[in-house]
Amino acid sequence: MLDxxxxxxxxxxxxxxxIFLFFGTIAGIVVGCIPGFTVTMGAALLLPLTFGMKSIEGxxxxxGVLVGGLAGGQISGILIGIPGTPSSxxxxxxxxxMAKKGEAGNAxxxxxxxxxxxxxxxxxxxxxxxxxxxxxxxxxGPWEFFSLVAFGLTIIASLSGESxxxxxxxxxxxxxxxxxGADPITGVLRFDFGIYGLSGGFSxxxxxxxxxxxxELMSNLEKKxxxxxxxxxxxNLSFSSPKMIRTIFSQPVNxxxxxxxxxxxGVLPGAGASISNILSYDQAMKGSKYPEKFGTGIPxxxxxxxxxxxxTGGGALIPAMALGVPGDAVTAIMLGALILHGIQPGPxxxxxxxxxxxxxxMAFFLAHFFMAGVQLYGIxxxxxxxxxxxxxxxxxxxxxxxxxxxAIHNRFFDIWVLFIFGILGYLMKKFGFPLTPLILGIILGxxxxxxxxxxxxxxxxxxxxxxxxxxxxxxxxxxxxILYPFYQRYKKGKVKQN
Amino acid sequence: MKADRYxxxxxxxxxxxMYTQTFKFPPAMLGTLGAGFFPKILFTLLGLAGLGLxxxxxIQNKKRPLEKTFxxxxxxQRHSLVILSFVLVFIYIVAxxxxxxxxxxxxxxxxxxxxxxxxxxxxxxxxxxxxCGLTFVIYYSFLKLLQIFLPEGVVF
Numbered sequence: 001m002l003d004x005x006x007x008x009x010x011x012x013x014x015x016x017x018x019i020f021l022f023f024g025t026i027a028g029i030v031v032g033c034i035p036g037f038t039v040t041m042g043a044a045l046l047l048p049l050t051f052g053m054k055s056i057e058g059x060x061x062x063x064g065v066l067v068g069g070l071a072g073g074q075i076s077g078i079l080i081g082i083p084g085t086p087s088s089x090x091x092x093x094x095x096x097x098m099a100k101k102g103e104a105g106n107a108x109x110x111x112x113x114x115x116x117x118x119x120x121x122x123x124x125x126x127x128x129x130x131x132x133x134x135x136x137x138x139x140x141g142p143w144e145f146f147s148l149v150a151f152g153l154t155i156i157a158s159l160s161g162e163s164x165x166x167x168x169x170x171x172x173x174x175x176x177x178x179x180x181g182a183d184p185i186t187g188v189l190r191f192d193f194g195i196y197g198l199s200g201g202f203s204x205x206x207x208x209x210x211x212x213x214x215x216e217l218m219s220n221l222e223k224k225x226x227x228x229x230x231x232x233x234x235x236n237l238s239f240s241s242p243k244m245i246r247t248i249f250s251q252p253v254n255x256x257x258x259x260x261x262x263x264x265x266g267v268l269p270g271a272g273a274s275i276s277n278i279l280s281y282d283q284a285m286k287g288s289k290y291p292e293k294f295g296t297g298i299p300x301x302x303x304x305x306x307x308x309x310x311x312t313g314g315g316a317l318i319p320a321m322a323l324g325v326p327g328d329a330v331t332a333i334m335l336g337a338l339i340l341h342g343i344q345p346g347p348x349x350x351x352x353x354x355x356x357x358x359x360x361x362m363a364f365f366l367a368h369f370f371m372a373g374v375q376l377y378g379i380x381x382x383x384x385x386x387x388x389x390x391x392x393x394x395x396x397x398x399x400x401x402x403x404x405x406x407a408i409h410n411r412f413f414d415i416w417v418l419f420i421f422g423i424l425g426y427l428m429k430k431f432g433f434p435l436t437p438l439i440l441g442i443i444l445g446x447x448x449x450x451x452x453x454x455x456x457x458x459x460x461x462x463x464x465x466x467x468x469x470x471x472x473x474x475x476x477x478x479x480x481x482i483l484y485p486f487y488q489r490y491k492k493g494k495v496k497q498n
Numbered sequence: 499m500k501a502d503r504y505x506x507x508x509x510x511x512x513x514x515x516m517y518t519q520t521f522k523f524p525p526a527m528l529g530t531l532g533a534g535f536f537p538k539i540l541f542t543l544l545g546l547a548g549l550g551l552x553x554x555x556x557i558q559n560k561k562r563p564l565e566k567t568f569x570x571x572x573x574x575q576r577h578s579l580v581i582l583s584f585v586l587v588f589i590y591i592v593a594x595x596x597x598x599x600x601x602x603x604x605x606x607x608x609x610x611x612x613x614x615x616x617x618x619x620x621x622x623x624x625x626x627x628x629x630c631g632l633t634f635v636i637y638y639s640f641l642k643l644l645q646i647f648l649p650e651g652v653v654f
């Protein structure tokens with residue numbers, strides 16, 4: 001293990017990976033702190049830039065965005081009362097009241113250190129759990145792979161939000177979009193309709209940028225003006241790091257419990273930081289001796305929420321690095337970055353590219369140090385960013401989207417793909433269709449098709465999917481993953497009735 | 499939702515049309531499953547999901563009457579900025595084809611910022627500075643630093 005850790009450190013401790021990790025972290029904090037902009041959008045916009053980099057450099061930048069974004073959402077949450085990202089919703093409950101009491105600086109500092117420790121705890125979990133999971137996965141045949149992918153696709157159920165059917169439709173549209181272009185086994189052209197651009201299939205990148213960045217920008221325009229009514233004018237940004245770190249360590253149970261909840265939610269496919277921060281806040285309140293004080297601006301709430309959301313990042317990387325199954329949209333984009341570099345994510349990744357995998361894990365550790373440093377020293381700058389007007393931001397980012405989509409293959413057709421998927425993404429969101437299943441479909445589609453056809457060509461015996469133990473385990477997990485949201489809804493309904 | 503019903507119908511028509519397209523693929527060779535095997539499964543499922551959406555909308559309809567007061571004018575008004583932006587992006591892409599990245603981007607940035615800004619005249623100097631600055635920075639950093647060519651126009 002130690003030699004692999006050293007290998008990872010050697011990969012990441014080089015000038016370029018470090019620089020990209022650093023700037024990625026800043027970019028993550030920036031997208032995180034601007035309300036309406038998500039970490040996913042930041043990762044999607046970064047993806048085209050990674051193409052010109054080495055794979056470790058690109059992934060380091062992505063890790064930076066992930067860590068920075070998860071932690072950056074607290075800035076606007078604490079100062080304006082509007083969480084920058086859904087992963088900092090619960091931070092607002094106590095962070096905003098604390099800022100109103102004149103302790104904005106301390107609230108932010110507390111959030112930064114809670115994010116830091118939560119992230120580091122999950123980084124250790126990532127280091128110890130990802131490799132054994134991957135080595136188990138090396139014994140897979142096409143049956144196990146298909147069942148694994150099927151399990152991955154059932155994430156759609158928990159990503160679906162209100163309507164399972166709409167999530168399923170979104171996932172199917174992704175799977176269908178992935179069939180355009182050459183057939184992965186016979187090479188036959190499919191659904192190109194004589195259009196040259198379609199014969200190469202939809203590039204992953206413009207689809208992703210269109211769905212997550214472009215459509216998100218357009219949704220922002222519906223609000224016309226960002227509300228700044230609640231802004232705390234001239235907040236007191238002075239803080240004391242040693243005092244806040246002592247505060248965190250005076251609540252070890254809260255910190256560890258929240259980090260473990262965060263990491264566990266991250267491992268679960270489909271559930272992300274937007275759930276973990278609220279869940280751990282709730283648990284912190286239930287486990288507290290003074291639950292009535294929650295929501296009045298006490299440190300406990302900020303520690304619970306912020307340590308959980310950064311821990312989710314480490315948790316989500318476990319299945320992504322070990323099995324090639326993305327836990328959420330950001331890790332899906334990260335796997336997309338690997339594919340762009342010609343590296344197929346999956347259990348073989350850790351065997352074929354141990355330096356890369358351990359480099360990513362080490363980058364995740366390191367990004368937390370960068371995140372803490374950048375946030376603590378640049379807080380006043382980020383505060384200004386949360387006030388940038390939309391009329392400047394939106395057109396500028398649209399241009400980035402266009403450049404990003406074009407640059408990857410130098411194909412004009414890709415700009416049209418961006419535009420069309422941007423409209424599709426916007427409309428889907430308007431009508432209540434979740435977008436992440438579509439991306440999941442595009443990533444897992446070719447794998448599902450290849451392995452299903454291979455399995456059926458090797459033996460037409462369908463029972464093999466159920467008699468091979470690992471395959472069966474994945475299918476059972478898939479079934480649980482489908483049924484669990486129903487159970488959750490049933491439980492919620494019962495609580496409401498009571 | 500009434501919209502679900504229309505979306506369901508569109509999905510069924512789309513799946514049916516695409517399903518027929520799979521017949522154009524060469525037939526499966528001995529021992530292999532053809533190129534149409536997987537898409538056929540997907541379009542069947544999509545069609546069924548579309549049907550489910552329609553049925554679901556009727557069930558919902560019984561529980562809760564459909565929203566009647568849909569007004570196209572109100573919807574257009576509410577989304578006027580979004581529609582305008584989409585139209586401008588469309589024009590931008592077409593213009594890029596003719597004018598190239600540099601000039602099309604400059605025009606696009608200035609016009610979209612102008613339409614979106616609340617105090618138009620007062621913000622104009624800022625709009626022009628940011629548009630010019632950002633366009634040239636992107637153009638030259640991609641061209642010189644990353645050595646990635648951006649679209650060149652037919653005219654320029």
